[in-house]
Amino acid sequence: MNDVRWLNSDELQAWKKFVAVVELLPGVLDSQLQRDAELSHFEYFVLAMLSEAPDRTLRMTGLASATNATLPRLSHVVARLEKRGFIERTPCLEDRRATNARLTDVGFEKVVDTAPGHVTTVRENVVDPLTAADVDDLDRIMTRILSTIDPEHRFNPGALGETQPTD
Amino acid sequence: MNDVRWLNSDELQAWKKFVAVVELLPGVLDSQLQRDAELSHFEYFVLAMLSEAPDRTLRMTGLASATNATLPRLSHVVARLEKRGFIERTPCLEDRRATNARLTDVGFEKVVDTAPGHVTTVRENVVDPLTAADVDDLDRIMTRILSTIDPEHRFNPGALGETQPTD
């Protein structure tokens, strides 16, 4: 097992910077949301995904997939958000094993109030330092990486149309 | 406060994929290292940074900066790694407030043993799905993002020469 293909200089340099971003970015997003809305980025993302769904409702499994989370993690988080009145859980009628998570009116308000500050943070730290070409490159590169690490290949088909206050 | 610049379609799509990668990649790196070496990616990175340093030694603050970590976090992690015999801490002679963290021979062995599997994982999930041009793009984009979020702008000057088994 001595035939290891080490990273060359360019690859190593890019990788180190990528690691730094992956390490630092969550903290940036979390602290703004924590400060302004008492929400972690993941919690915000859960609410945002629900706000886009038909009838603001998604099954736990679907929501887990939309937020790149494991089911146990999501279960804990939704339980907390339910206690705070942002989400309500109801049994699913078609499949009685399943649970529907629905964004309440209060939860929707929360997203609407929180979105502007969050988008500003995303712009300042990620989007605005990039050119339009960079954004295309970023999309292409992330798509390629996701093709390996995304367990469900949700992003491959490449649907998605115009959207709104999403994120 | 109604003059929010929402993300356009391209920006939103790229951002969502980027978020997915930031969410999923740590798990990929952690589980390989946990399985094969009982190390988290952060722990491995700490050992790797030390292995590159002169005399395999760095002050805690320098090591924190090299690994993009806060000092409390690093302090806990180094304490664990010290218990396992990979690192030893000694008081710094020049500045008696400071602590030197040094990679032991056992720790160096650990890095040497662990690096090949880790590099393979990084290749499979990140580098190999990309073209050489993609790697350049990734480097450029991450540099731009870091210029905002890296509290110390370590990556701007753009030094770094050829390197070895690093990472």
Next chain:
DNA sequence: CCCGATTGGTTGTCGATACAAGCAACGCTA
């Protein structure tokens, strides 16, 4: 139908990080 296997979800426990507080050493200024 009936039973084993799978799917959907929740819960409990443990380990790890963030944040704040604390302490010791340093260095500047007068």
Next chain:
DNA sequence: TAGCGTTGCTTGTATCGACAACCAATCGGG
């Protein structure tokens, strides 16, 4: 050389996520 602010690091507490075990409902074959 005294005092005050800063720097370097450690420790304690509270919170969050991973993992495994678990339960209930559904599906598929005989």
